[in-house]
Amino acid sequence: MTVALDEFLGGLYRSFGPPKQMGESAPASDRPHFFLHRNFLGEQDLAILFNTKRCRYQCKFCALPFKSSREWIPEDQVLAQFKYVLEEDKHALGVLERVTIANEGSVFDETTFPAEALTQITAATRKLPRVRKLVLETRLEFLTVERLREIAENSNKQLDILTGFETVTVDLRERVLGKREPLENFLRGLDAMAAAECELTAYVLFKPDPAMTDEEAWIEAEKAIDYLHEHCAMRGVPLTIRLNPMYVARGTQWARRAEELNGYQPPRLSDIIALAEKKRKEGIPVYLGLTSEGLSDEEKTYRAREDFTRGLLKQGIIMNGDGSVSPRQHLLPITDVSSGAAEPVLERK
Ligand code: SF4
Numbered sequence: 460m461t462v463a464l465d466e467f468l469g470g471l472y473r474s475f476g477p478p479k480q481m482g483e484s485a486p487a488s489d490r491p492h493f494f495l496h497r498n499f500l501g502e503q504d505l506a507i508l509f510n511t512k513r514c515r516y517q518c519k520f521c522a523l524p525f526k527s528s529r530e531w532i533p534e535d536q537v538l539a540q541f542k543y544v545l546e547e548d549k550h551a552l553g554v555l556e557r558v559t560i561a562n563e564g565s566v567f568d569e570t571t572f573p574a575e576a577l578t579q580i581t582a583a584t585r586k587l588p589r590v591r592k593l594v595l596e597t598r599l600e601f602l603t604v605e606r607l608r609e610i611a612e613n614s615n616k617q618l619d620i621l622t623g624f625e626t627v628t629v630d631l632r633e634r635v636l637g638k639r640e641p642l643e644n645f646l647r648g649l650d651a652m653a654a655a656e657c658e659l660t661a662y663v664l665f666k667p668d669p670a671m672t673d674e675e676a677w678i679e680a681e682k683a684i685d686y687l688h689e690h691c692a693m694r695g696v697p698l699t700i701r702l703n704p705m706y707v708a709r710g711t712q713w714a715r716r717a718e719e720l721n722g723y724q725p726p727r728l729s730d731i732i733a734l735a736e737k738k739r740k741e742g743i744p745v746y747l748g749l750t751s752e753g754l755s756d757e758e759k760t761y762r763a764r765e766d767f768t769r770g771l772l773k774q775g776i777i778m779n780g781d782g783s784v785s786p787r788q789h790l791l792p793i794t795d796v797s798s799g800a801a802e803p804v805l806e807r808k
Pocket of ligand 1: 516563
C-alpha cells in the first residue's frame with residue numbers, strides 16, 4: 460500500500476526536522492550523535508554533536524557523558540563524522556549562516572576531541588562564505604588566547620563560545636552540581652575570550668538545587684545572569700544567556716537527590732518566561748532552553764507543573780523567535796564606567 464503524501468511528508472519532518480529525536484548514542488565511530496540543520500534564533504544553523512571520547516567530568520546533574528565512548532575516537536573518524544553530515548546537508552550548505560560544534564563535553568579538551576580534527580573542521584568552514592559564526596561548546600578552562608586566535612584566523616569566522624555556567628553560588632556549584640569549576644577558572648577563560656574577541660553564550664539553570672522553592676530559584680538564576688552580565692561587560696564580551704529550566708536527567712546523582720526529597724517540583728515555565736522578559740528589558744539577550752534533549756521524562760520537567768499549558772509553551776517558542784536575541788543586532792552589555800552611562804550599547808555586528 461502506498462503511503463499518502465501528507466503522511467510521507469509528516470514522517471520525514473518528524474524524523475529529520477525540528478522534532479528529530481536526540482539523546483541516542485551514535486551507531487558507529489564515523490557517525491555523530493546528532494546533527495540538525497535548524498532555524499536558530501533567526502539564523503540557518505548546522506548543529507553537530509560529534510561522537511568523541513566522553514567528557515572527563517561527571518557533574519552530578521548531567522547525563523551527557525553516559526552516552527559517549529569510553530575509548531578515544533581518532534581524528535580520521537571525527538573527520539568522517541563531519542563529512543557524513545556535510546553529505547547529508549549538501550543541498551542546503553549555501554544558506555548556512557552559522558555552524559555549531561559540540562561533543563557533549565568540551566571541544567577544546569584535547570583529551571576527548573582530537574585537536575587536529577577541530578583545526579581542520581573549523582578551517583574548512585572558510586568554504587562556506589555565508590557562515591559568519593562558529594559556535595564552539597566547551598568548559599572555559601580549556602581556552603587559550605593563541606588557540607582561539609588560530610581558529611578565528613583560519614576559519615575567518617566570529618567565534619561564539621557556548622558553555623554551561625549553570626549557577627553562581629559556590630556551594631551550589633560544588634556540592635549540588637559537582638561542577639568542579641571554581642569561578643576564578645571561569646573568569647580566566649573569559650579573559651582569554653576577551654583577548655581573542657569571542658562572544659559568550661552561557662547556560663544558566665533555573666532551580667539548580669531540587670530543594671529550592673520557586674522564589675529561591677528565581678533569585679539564584681537572576682544572580683547568575685547578573686554576574687555574567689557584569690563580568691562580560693567589564694571585558695567587552697558580548698553575552699547571550701540560555702535560561703534552562705532544570706529537568707531531572709535520568710541516572711544522575713542529582714536525580715537521586717531530587718527523588719529523595721519529599722515533594723520535589725520542577726521549575727515553572729511561567730517563572731522562566733517572566734525572568735527572561737525582565738532581563739531582556741534590562742538589555743540582556745536571553746532565550747529559553749525548552750528541550751530536555753531526550754534525557755528526562757516529561758513528568759520531571761516544567762511540563763509537570765500546574766501552570767503548564769500548550770499556550771505557555773507556544774509563548775516561550777515565540778519568544779525565542781521574536782528577534783530579541785538577534786545575531787546581527789547584538790546587545791553588547793557594555794556600560795561605560797567613565798561616563799556613568801547605565802544603558803546597554805546596541806551594536807550592529
Ligand atoms: S555538564 Fe559539561 S562538564 Fe559537566 S559532565 Fe556534563 S558535559 Fe561534562
